[in-house]
Ligand SMILES: [Zn+2]
């Protein structure tokens with residue numbers, strides 16, 4: 001063995017030791033912080049707020065960040081809170097949590113279940129529940145920051161924290177970006193977030209390099225007809241028949257027009273038309289959700305939707321000035337495209353603290369997350385959103401034996417394994433930050 005090789009080996013072994021020591025320190029410190037984070041989580045779980053109404057939640061998050069020592073800006077682009085913590089010269093790492101809950105009644109039977117009611121956007125009273133784990137996200141982030149402050153000697157650089165409003169309705173990230181996030185605050189070198197995943201056991205995380213969460217476009221269609229008495233179809237043009245044909249023809253976009261290797265979803269989620277059995281209505285309304293990964297493909301899918309609507313209507317004899325209105329809504333969620341280099345780094349850091357066997361490579365999903373927007377601004381910030389396993393492993397095994405799955409996100413029965421999920425989240429996120437902001441030794 002030549003001397004150069006021996007030197008490399010020594011550096012390698014020393015590095016493992018140093019990394020191992022960092023993980024030991026994190027684990028030791030997390031013992032102090034995880035109970036605090038769990039208590040915070042229970043409090044947040046009992047006090048959920050709907051999207052754009054995160055008034056108390058954002059105040060609480062601002063207070064937590066101030067207590068930790070961050071410089072806090074409140075009400076940034078709505079209810080979002082931005083926190084900055086400088087610790088010497090080094091890169092900038094952004095960590096983001098969402099804060100909003102969902103309009104649904106909790107049925108978990110937990111002793112800290114939510115009994116909160118609130119008014120939704122239409123003014124109707126509705127129960128509210130943290131059924132998407134954003135309570136855990138806020139708590140893990142708080143626990144991570146508390147751990148990082150206790151281990152300040154282990155890293156150098158700037159932490160930039162976003163407690164973001166309105167993830168569920170996909171406006172929150174846009175609001176903070178449009179309020180000047182990357183001009184009023186430093187442009188991050190890396191941005192990370194995480195989301196609980198009941199399909200994965202607590203203690204594990206799931207990583208996807210590249211396309212991770214799908215983009216969403218919502219389309220509203222109004223199909224016009226010529227209404228009249230249901231007994232005189234020959235005097236009418238029935239928009240219910242045209243709409244039915246459109247719904248079936250839309251199914252051929254994915255099955256016949258796009259490559260089977262391209263992930264695309266076309267779902268007609270609502271169809272409304274008519275009032276009585278004996279009246280042919282004047283119009284029928286359809287609402288669609290489209291899911292995609294490629295910006296080029298989604299434009300072609302939208303062209304197909306428009307073409308199918310136009311010709312179905314013309315075929316029924318509708319004149320050119322009464323063809324369907326096809327409106328693509330301006331609020332949209334782009335795909336989350338995880339930076340491959342960053343996800344590889346996270347893979348290494350996470351494996352080192354929770355073990356390689358607990359860092360799973362998972363498939364992309366067709367659900368959406370508005371975190372992707374932070375990676376698509378002109379600043380081209382490398383982003384990574386990882387899954388945080390949240391189901392009790394024994395419960396998962398029991399369910400698997402019976403051929404069942406745990407309650408999914410947005411279920412009134414969603415019951416994460418809070419303690420282990422929170423500890424794992426703090427371990428992994430703290431290790432990631434320290435890895436990215438490694439202090440010079
Ligand atoms: Zn959600």
Ligand SMILES: [Zn+2]
Pocket residue numbers: 098132133134167195
């Ligand atoms: Zn969510």
